[in-house]
Amino acid sequence: MRSTLILLFLLPLFSMAQQPSKKEMAKLIDENMQFAVKQYKVLQDSTPANRMPRSFQKGRSITSDTYWWCSGFYPGTLWYLYEYTKDANVRAEAERRLAILEKEKRHTGDHDIGFMIFSSFGNAYRITGDKKYKDVIDTAAVYQITRYRPAIHSIQSWNKSKNLNCPVIIDNMMNLEQLLWATEKGGDKKFREIAIIHANTTLKNHYRPDHSTFHIVDYDLSTGSIIKKVNGQGAHDTSAWSRGQAWGLYGYTMMYRFTKDAKYLSQAQGIAAFILNHPNLPADKIPYWDYNAPKIPTSRDASAGAIAASALLELGQYVGKTDKDKYVGAAVVMLRALSSDVYRAKLGENGGFILKNSVGSFLANSEVDVPLTYADYYFLEGLMRYKKWYL
Ligand code: GLY
Numbered sequence: 001m002r003s004t005l006i007l008l009f010l011l012p013l014f015s016m017a018q019q020p021s022k023k024e025m026a027k028l029i030d031e032n033m034q035f036a037v038k039q040y041k042v043l044q045d046s047t048p049a050n051r052m053p054r055s056f057q058k059g060r061s062i063t064s065d066t067y068w069w070c071s072g073f074y075p076g077t078l079w080y081l082y083e084y085t086k087d088a089n090v091r092a093e094a095e096r097r098l099a100i101l102e103k104e105k106r107h108t109g110d111h112d113i114g115f116m117i118f119s120s121f122g123n124a125y126r127i128t129g130d131k132k133y134k135d136v137i138d139t140a141a142v143y144q145i146t147r148y149r150p151a152i153h154s155i156q157s158w159n160k161s162k163n164l165n166c167p168v169i170i171d172n173m174m175n176l177e178q179l180l181w182a183t184e185k186g187g188d189k190k191f192r193e194i195a196i197i198h199a200n201t202t203l204k205n206h207y208r209p210d211h212s213t214f215h216i217v218d219y220d221l222s223t224g225s226i227i228k229k230v231n232g233q234g235a236h237d238t239s240a241w242s243r244g245q246a247w248g249l250y251g252y253t254m255m256y257r258f259t260k261d262a263k264y265l266s267q268a269q270g271i272a273a274f275i276l277n278h279p280n281l282p283a284d285k286i287p288y289w290d291y292n293a294p295k296i297p298t299s300r301d302a303s304a305g306a307i308a309a310s311a312l313l314e315l316g317q318y319v320g321k322t323d324k325d326k327y328v329g330a331a332v333v334m335l336r337a338l339s340s341d342v343y344r345a346k347l348g349e350n351g352g353f354i355l356k357n358s359v360g361s362f363l364a365n366s367e368v369d370v371p372l373t374y375a376d377y378y379f380l381e382g383l384m385r386y387k388k389w390y391l
Helices: 002-018 022-045 073-085 088-106 113-128 131-147 172-184 189-205 242-259 262-276 302-318 321-339 373-390
Strands: 052-057 060-064 166-169 216-219 226-230 358-361 366-370
Touching: 022 073, 022 088, 022 321, 022 373, 052 088, 052 366, 052 373, 073 088, 073 113, 073 373, 088 113, 088 131, 113 131, 113 172, 131 172, 131 189, 166 189, 172 189, 172 242, 189 242, 189 262, 242 262, 242 302, 262 302, 262 321, 302 321, 302 358, 302 373, 321 373
Parallel strands: none
Antiparallel strands: 052 060, 166 216, 216 226, 358 366
């Protein structure tokens, strides 16, 4: 009894002791960045000049054209690397990739123009201040809102298909940043209005009382009503697909940044609680591909961990000390895990990607336990955010 009491008293001290010092975090960030520059040279060398890296599977590099939704992440990651290292070769590679990506500023095939243009040109503009990059984002915002459907108060994510009439997916929250930013920087007020209407609709229709989200809400455009709420890349219709939960966490935190509307902060905190208190979240806080995966343990999704880590670091900026310590502490656990040999590749391996172990779509057996560009992107973003806000 007495030893149990002593242990209970000491536990908080132990967990505080496990939090790294600022010096240790600075070292961790620097080591990751120096590694990533070398590793991304391997990725660069294995990616043809007119293509973008996508993954590395069974010993083969997989690339994509710029139309693929992930085409902005490689240049975006390069910009984070340039921001940290000021390495001219990294910047030159980032600029070459932007040149082939620029045509996607008129992308209307789906909602992903925000991922494509804002992760890449957004960082380029933030870091260089060169107006030519801002012009690309401003054009992209104009094309992005062509998918706004007033009848459903949302931007349509994917086109009509055999099974879906007018699908809106939780991932779409991420694309709103480009619209809010464009208005804030002097663009049409409509961009921001549409982003807010979309975020409010998603909050109402995608979310369940426990702050987990459906992946897809399918609407009837003629009546504006919901046809069904279904699964896309998760385990089943009512499961919590890990990356979807992370997109939502990031999305509502970002909405609060631009609007200071308390309901977005409350939503982000609710999502954070769902993730961090989930009984199936492993000790290193890198989730399985779905919180309700049929068999646990199963494959982890490093991308969901990286996105959530980056989002939690921002959320920590907007809350009182107790919550801030909780969010930043959890993000640090995630970033340290991702920096370890368990998730991070060895130099020259993994096709030149930084992180291993992400999952695209588990049940479709597509991109399972492989590197993915967005895992690397949000991992480096998280490290940069830690450096900016907490060092
Ligand atoms: N936006 C697609 C995905 O997260 O897989």
